Amino acid sequence: MLDFEIDKLTNSIENSVTGEKFETVVVPLNTAPKKKDWLFDWKIEQTRQERSIFKLVTTQNPNVIHGLISLSINQDHVFMHLIENSIFNKGAKKMYLGVAGNLIAHACKLSFELGFDGIVVFESKTRLIAHYQLSIGAKILAGNRMFIDVNESNALVKRYFK
DSSP states (O other), X not given: OBOOOOOOOOSSEEETTTOOEEOEEEEEOSSOOOGGGOSSOHHHHHTOTTEEEEEEEESSOTTSOOEEEEEEEOSSSEEEEEEEEOGGGSSTTOXXXXXXXXXXXXXXXXXXXXXXXXXXXXXXXXXXXXXXXXXXXXXXEETTEEEEOHHHHHHHHHHHOO
C-alpha cells in the first residue's frame, strides 16, 4: 500500500524556500541507492522482474535522486507499487516540492504511451484516500484500491510534460 503525500502540484520541482523551479526528467534506475537513505529497499525492488524502477532527477544535476517509483504494466493499466521521496524531500523541512506529483505524472504518461488511456492503479493507506481524491483526483476502485482516470491523468501529464 502506498503511503505518500502530494505536497504540491508543480510544473517540475520547486525549491521550498526560494520558489526556484528546476527542470526534471524521469529515467530508469540503473543502480539502487543505499538502503540507509530510503524507507524502501530499492535493491530488492529491482530484483522483481515484472517491475520497472524510475528515478526523478533534475537536468542540472542528474546524479541526485529526488524520488523513486516502481511500476508494472498490466493488461489495461499501469500499476504503482511504490513511490518515495528522497530523505531531503520529506517532512516539514523538505528541500523540494512536487516530487511525488512528478513521478505520478510519469506513470500516467507511460499509461498513455502504452494505449491504456492514462489509467494508473494503486493501493492506498485508508487514511490517505481522501488526500488522493482531492490532490490528484484519484477515484476508489474497490476497498483501498484507487485509480487515476483519463481526465485526471491527462491533466497531470500536461502539467509536468510539455
